[in-house]
Amino acid sequence: MNEEIDLEYFKKRLEDRRKVILDGQEAKKKETAPVELDQARVGRLSRMDAMQQQAMSQAADRLLDVERQRIQTALSRIESEEYGYCILCDEEIAEKRLQFDPSLLTCISCAQKAEEK
Numbered sequence: 075m076n077e078e079i080d081l082e083y084f085k086k087r088l089e090d091r092r093k094v095i096l097d098g099q100e101a102k103k104k105e106t107a108p109v110e111l112d113q114a115r116v117g118r119l120s121r122m123d124a125m126q127q128q129a130m131s132q133a134a135d136r137l138l139d140v141e142r143q144r145i146q147t148a149l150s151r152i153e154s155e156e157y158g159y160c161i162l163c164d165e166e167i168a169e170k171r172l173q174f175d176p177s178l179l180t181c182i183s184c185a186q187k188a189e190e191k
């Protein structure tokens with residue numbers, strides 16, 4: 075167990091962040107569904123704009139989904155007392171990294187290796 079880090083603090087940050095993501099996704103569902111494009115009223119360009127915006131917002135949604143899954147994993151690792159250790163190599167994750175983003179699951183060297191691929 076990584077004794078150096080304040081689990082309660084990170085747990086709270088993870089839960090807060092998860093709530094922000096879930097609330098945001100909930101609000102967005104109401105706001106954007108269904109996406110209707112009034113073909114008669116909007117010109118070709120603004121239709122493309124709307125489609126592009128929709129694609130961008132879907133990409134953002136996917137990123138949020140990935141983050142939410144990471145948060146879920148991080149929370150379950152707090153429960154199983156594995157939090158703060160890299161899921162790939164079992165080394166301690168630098169606390170600075172966790173301060174930056176508590177949902178990070180890998181140490182800096184594994185993260186860099188993953189980026190190089």
Ligand SMILES: [Zn+2]
Pocket residue numbers: 160161162163164165180181182183184185
């Ligand atoms: Zn690692």
